Amino acid sequence: MSSLPAAGIPTSQRRIAFATIIGTTIEWYDFFIYATSAGLVFAQLFFQPAGEDIALLLSLATVGISFLFRPLGAFLAGHFGDIIGRRAMLVITLVLMGAATTLIGVLPAFAQIGIAAPILLLLLRILQGLSAGGEWGGAVLMAVEHAPAHRRGRAGSWPQLGVPLGFLLASGMTALMTGVISPGEEYLQWGWRVPFLVSVVLIVVGFVIRRSVEESPVFAEMAERGKQTHAPIVALFKHHWPLVILAALVFVGNSTLGYMTTGGFLNNYAIAEQHLDTTAVLVAAAVAAVVWFFSTLLAGVLADAIGRRSTFLIGFCLQAVVVFPIFWLVDTGGLPGLYAALVLISTGLGLTYGPLAAWYSEIFPASMRFSGVSVTYAIGAVLGGAFAPMISQMLLEATGTTAAVSCYLLLTTLLGAAATLCLRDRTGIPLGPDHEAEQASGATVFAPREAADELSGKR
Structure with a gap:
């Protein structure tokens, strides 16, 4: 699409990269600080009257319930992002997430206000889910739609x-607090609140940065020509619902x-079942996040070199190999075993996460792309990660063995790999509004053969 301005200018690319990385880091810090606290303190503070085991399940369930609101x-x-623009939605979702996180940090516990405490906690978690559902699509489109075709994999790995x-x-902040304050009475009283309240500062920084970037050139061209779809969600499910389901299953894996x-x-398994030190476990999780960071970067490079589909399949193969050993390592290796398990998990995760942004962006038409990538990602999160901690805890309690959890993880990994095989690699396809017909055809292996041949010929 020749009319896209300055897609390859290094300064512009650096600015977009910085804005998307900083913004999504803040959003996911807010999201994960809740998940970390749910496994450590929320069962005791908000759900204790239900009894120890049920309280933990309820606490983990609130992690998953927010996913139901991500769609x-x-x-x-997606609707407003396809109509009023990508940048505006990025700012709105950031502020919504920050407000919800900060309010959790000042929320009274069950001992102070009774049943209202878990109800308010759940409502604020739902606000986090709404924000997270809208955040990802805008961030990846800002990155991918600004990038030249040969660098979309790397650009898509930024958010x-x-x-x-x-x-x-999130892990580092929690580890800092549990290290400075003993994870006992003081931490339960006020220490856990500090990471939530820090979000106020982060949100201000993210807001300023995101306001400074230009609108996506693809959306700017659509707006200039008046080519926005007035009901993008309706059009998406009318014409592309099989694609949405298949792409969502990829993310489930x-x-x-x-x-x-x-x-x-x-983390909770290592602490509660293997009696590892809380701070040491959180530090191990932080180290795993570093490995995940670099494997995601590697995946972006690989996606440009060998294609999105091939990179995913390599990652899913690695995931399938490690789902049983990770628990064996934690059970028998103590803290070093936990480190090894987390490194194995993080390597596979990066390879099946880094190429996702570019691939999702290339399989949906421009006029409904924000809706397509956002809704697909949210459905995949609901079907996959939403209740994974709670399901795993239930399987562990019902069977008394982590083998049941490993089988569950293997099943979802194979499901993601199967869905990957059902999608075609669309590396390099034009993303602008002049190529809607090409974008709308040939994304799955079930599409007419001639559509795929035509697409391949045009590239």
């Missing part, structure tokens, strides 16, 4: 880095395993 956030952000960075920041760490299950 709604994705619907809203993906916000997830491991946000997890690193990643997010289920991912939420073993970010959702708090593996």
